[in-house]
Amino acid sequence: MRKAIINGEIFIGNRFYKEKVLIFENDRIVDIINEVDFSKDGIEIIDAENNYVVPGFIDLQLNGCGGVLFNDDISEKTLETMYKTNLKYGCTSFTPTLITTSDENILKAISLVEGIDKEKYGVLGLHIEGPYISVEKKGIHNPKYIRKADEAIVDRIIESGKENVRIITLAPEKTEGKIISKLHSAGIGVALGHTNGTYEELKEKEGYGITLATHLYNGMSSFNHRNPGAVGTVFDSDICAGIIVDGFHCHYSAIKSAIKVMGERLYLVTDAVSPVGTDMEYFYFEGNKVYYKDGKCFGEDGTLGGSALTMDAGVRNLVKHCDITLEEAIRMATLYPAKAVKIDDRYGKLQPNYFADIVFLDKHLNLKKVIAKGIEY
Template sequence: MFVLRNGLVHSETGLLHEHGVLIDQGRITAIRPLSAFSPDLPAYDLQGQHLSAGFIDLQLNGCGGVMFNAAQTQETLAVMQEANLKSGTTSFLPTLITSPDADMRCAIEATRDYMQAHPTEVLGLHLEGPYTNVIRKGIHPADQIRRPTEEMIDYLCQNALWIAKITLAPEQNDLDHIRRLSEAGILVAIGHSAANYEQAIAGFNAGIRFATHLYNAMTPTLNGREPGIVGAIYDRQDIYAGIIVDGHHVHPANVRLAHRILGERLCLVTDATAPAGAPEGFDHFDFCGTTVFYRHGQCVDKNGTLGGSALTMIEGVQNLVQQVGIPLEEALRMASLYPARAMGRANDLGSIAEGKVANLVIFDDAFNVTATLVHGTYQEHR
C-alpha cells in the first residue's frame, strides 16, 4: 500500500490538485485530499508532474526494434511491453497484419499465453487482415489477402477470448461471418476496404463497431453523391475509430474534424512498427517481406508507401495538444478512457477512479514519461 502524492491528477471526474491516490494490491483504492492520508504511509512524491491513466494502444505492429509479424512469441510481446512503458502505454493490442493461417494460429497462442500471465498488459490480439481488399492493401502482402474459410471463422470464434479485434473489408466478406465474429465477442473493424457507403453501412448493421486508422486505407468522401467509408462512419452514432496522429498519416485539420464529429468515439492509436522506441540508429526493418525504411520520422517502402509509423502514445498525446489544438485532458482520454470503452474494458481500465486497476503513467510538462505503474508496480523511466 502506498500513496502517489503531489501530482496533477487527471482523474475520471477532472483535474485534481493537492490530492493523493492510494494504491493497494494493484488497484486504486482511494482518491482524497492530501490531508486525508497519514504522513506515515509509504509514498512516491510526483513533484508536480502529471498523473494519468495508462495509455491503451489498440493498434501496435511492433516497437523496441521488433515486429510481431516477424516472430509471434511471448518474447516479442515482452519486448514490446518494455518499450511501451517508456512512452506511457500500459496496455496494448499486438497487431498481426495479413498472414498465413499458420502465423495467425501462432499469434493467437502466443497472445493467449501472455494474457494469462499478464492480464492487463495485452488485452487481446488484433488481426489486421487477411480478409481485406487488395485495392486498399497499403503495405499488406497482396498474395496473402483472401476470403475466410468456414473452418477459420469457426476457429476464430472459438478463440474469441484471445482475439480483441479483427479488421476486414465488409465488401469482401459474408455478412453472416461478420455477425458471427461480433456475436462471439470480437470487436470487428472496417479497414483496408474499398467499400462504398451502402456496403459500409451493411457491414455496420452486421456488427462492425470500429474503424481502423481513420482516413487511411479506406474510401474517402469523394463528393456530395458518394460519402464513402469515412462518410458512413460519420453518419453513425455507434462506431469507434482509431486515428494516427503522427503528422504524416492524417492532416491536423482532419483530426480536428474527426474529433468534432466522433467526440468520445475517437481513439488515439500509433500503428507503430519496430522503430518506435528502438535503439538510436535503427533505420530499416522487414515487414512481411517488404523492406521498410525509417526516414525523417516516417516508415516507408521504396515506393514511398507508408508502412505503419514510429509514433509512441505520449508523442501522439503531445501532437494532439500542440499540433491539433485539443486540450490535454481530452487528449489523455483519447489515449486511455475512449480505447478502454471501445474494448469494453472501462470497468477496470482507462481512467483514475476508485476500484480500477492501477495502470498509470507519470509525465512532466515536456511530455517526458518518468514513471509507469502496471497493476500497481511502480517503475521509473528516467
C-alpha cells in the same frame, strides 16, 4: 504494501485535481482521498513532484517496437520486448497487431496469447488486421495472403474469445454478413479497414455488427460529397475509430475535423512498427522492405508502412496541433480506447478497483514515471 501518490495533479473523471492522494495496493487502485484526510502511517509514499498523474495509455494497434515485429516472431519474447519498450512511452496496455499473413501464423498467434499471462505483458488480446481485406486498399499488406474469410479460422477466433482476440479488421464488402455477425455475437470487435467499399455497401454491412474502424482515413475509401465512402460511413454512425496522430498519416486539420464530428468515438493509436525505440534504418514487413527516416516509415514505392509514433508523442501532437485540451487528449489515449473495446470497467481511468496503470507527465507532457499493474518503472 499500500503505496500513495502525493503532490500531483491527478486526472479524475474529466479534470485534474490538486491536493488529492491516490492509494494503490498490488495491481489495483484502492482509494483517492483528500490530502487533508491522508495519514502516512504504514504507507509507502511516491512524490509526484507537481507532475500530471494520468491513466496508463492504451494502444489498440501496435505491430511492433523495440526492434521487433509481431508478424516476424510470434513469441512471448517479442511481446515482452514490445511491453518493455511501450513502458518507456507511457503505454501500459496494448493489442499486439498481426497484419495480413498465413493461417498458420494466425493460429500460432491465437495459441500464444491463450497460453500466456496477458496482464504480465500488458496484452489485452490480439488485433488481427487482415487478411480478409481489399487488394485495392492493401497499403503495405502482402497481396499474396489477402483472401476471403475462412469459416474454420473464424470459428477458431470465436472459440478463443474476446479475451484473446479483441479486434479483427476486415473489408466488409469482401466479407459475408453472417461472418461479421458471428464475430460480433462473440464479443469480438469487428473493425472496417483496408476497405474500398462504398457508403451503401458498408452501411448495409454495419448492421451485422461493425463497431470499429482501423486507422481512420488510411486504407479506406475516401470521403467525397457524392460518394461518402468508408470515411463517410464512420462519420455517419456509432462506429469508434483509431487515428494515427503523427503528421504523416493524416493532416492535422483532418484530425481536427474527425474530432469535431466523432467526439469520444475517436481514439489515439500508433500503428507502430519495429524502429520505435531503436536507430534502425529499415526493416522487412511481411516481405516488403520498409525504410525509416525522419520519423516516417515507408516502402520502396512510398507507401506508408506503419509508424514510429509513440503514445506520449501522440498526446503531445493532439494538444499542440489539434486544438483540443490536455484533458481530451488524455481521454483519447486512455478512456476512449477502453470504451471502444468494452474494458472501461477496469482500464482507462484512475478510480478505485481499476488497474494501477499510472503515468506521470511534466508540464511539457514529457514522461517522468510509469507504474504498470502497481509496479514502478
